[in-house]
Amino acid sequence: MTDGPARRVTSADVARIAGVSRATVSYVLNDTPRQTISGATRARVLDAAATLGYAPSAAARTLRTGRSDVVLCLLPDWPIGQEVGSLLTHLSTEFAAAGLTFVVHPGTPADRPGGDLWKAITPAAVLAFTGFSDAGIAALRAAGVALVVALLGPGPRPHRELQATQERIGRLQAAHLADAGHLRIGYAYPDDARVRIFAEPRLDGVRAGCAERALPEPEVHTVAVDAEAAAVAVRAWRSAGVTAVCAYNDEVALAVLAGMRDTGLDAPAGLALVGVDDLPAARLAAPALTTVTTDQRAVAAHLAATVVAAVRGGERPVLDAAAVVRLVRRAST
Template identity: 70%
Template sequence: MTEQTHRRVTSADVARLAGVSRATVSYVMNDTPAQTISPSTRTRVLDAAARLGYSPSAAARTLRTGRSDVVLCLLPDWPIGPEVGSMLGNLSTALARHGLTLVVHPGNREDRPIGEIWKAITPAAVIAYTDFSPGEIVAMRSAGVALVVASLGRGAQPDRRELAVPQQLIGRQQAGHLIAAGHTRLGYAYPDDDRVRIFAEPRLAGVRAECRDRQVGGPATETVALDPEQAASAVRRWHAAGITAVCAYNDEVALAVLAGVRLEGRSVPADLAVIGVDDIPPARLAAPALTTVTTDQVAVAAYLSATVVAAINGRPGPAVPTDDLVHLVRRESA
């Protein structure tokens, strides 16, 4: 192999091909303000960069601006389903509009210490869904890293930016739909996966709050595994307690409830109405098709990205976009 095969393309190579100075290449590639560069020169530089496959060094850009353009998202040990995937995809797109790059690290603290991760990447900001120790917070802030904690309904804690995505709205929407349909005794199908408690607890709290506000009994909570036999046992207990409708943690749990109802020889929604969350593709294919609640992930991503940009620039974050954030998808199951 030749030396050229291994050598990184530099701004000098682009300048040579475009017939301009390295400074001009830098101004064009970094879109430097207050520089008078003709459209034809800009086009020559961009064409040369494209032909050579050149892109500015991220390390050099960090040294020049004093700030990385990376936003590090530390995910807990969550199952990465369609909804989390949609959230991350939309967040990546929204941050890119601000010139920021999303890097996601799934896992837990046992895999690798938090400090090792952010020090290796030197991000402009960290989005996390778990708490940090006071020492970790001090270390990040001393390094100029903005910290954004997505609490998903937990109470605010001092000395941090709070990103409270209103999961309770989901539970309220579920219960509100069932109550409006005439149900006065509700159940809740809680997941058997401890990894998703951060979502499940505020959703259940929303169902409870709606039942309390509407003076409706329940919810009678059962932990429902993704297993037809175990789900059938929960259905039997709900039936014995006079429960006529169930809010499920998500669509997968709701599908398990549907399977349990079938095993019990009962029908949905005549014997038990069921409503899920997320509107995953199988929800539309269920028998009967699953009524569900979905979140506007584009709006959530815009909110998250605006909060990150505000944190980086030391400004107050935006208000939570609660209006029209959660939507009901009506089908046959409830």
């Protein structure tokens, strides 16, 4: 036997227990200014609400104020590793401090379109990591929902909030290797299509870094997280005269290290190597992996401030990519 849904506790229930009007309950729980409510009455209302487990209805609040407090994050079909997880955690903290509720929807190819999701939730804003169609943007605008596109792709204006950060990662990798005297650089591209949105601007940054130093284009090979497959790429780089490799991230870099061991090479003598993300495994690798790390707390603060500006008005902040991305130098270079 299963019970039906329990009846929702309402403000009328709180008012009855506290012996006050529903208006008084609303004033107390919403901390409404310019109301002369005694401390004793306020305490009775708060005690009654706590005893009953009363939670104000978000839908009712939206109807009353004309504005939701929800920020809907449409997360693409990405592997949620350390860096994405850290970003989401810090975003949740930042939005809570701003009085907003952060809701994340991880996407998969089988999911219904993002447009259906925001219509069901009626958020104050959508934080997206890929672009919306022109029709989707128009529908959001008509509904009064702010849209912030945080990585790549068009939004209402082409801000591309994190594009520069991803390119900066690749530039740092290439600059570090070039400054160490490497004249032929390779790039270890991931074999996971889901992360192409990160891999392409990082590779663009490596290309730009090579071009700035009049070096040839990087020698690009796709590298699976598999020692045998990585060994094939290692041999190809060596045949092409490559002496150093920029890897898409630390996982791919660790695969390259495994491929080097399979071919009898060590880093940095056989190939110098730079990863991205500063995973704990990168610090424990043999040799310890030089990598590029991003201050996800600062990125989250920037994105949250951008969303708040879009929802409440105000100037959109500018993210200083050079301030949030830095190289961590270790033994692999």
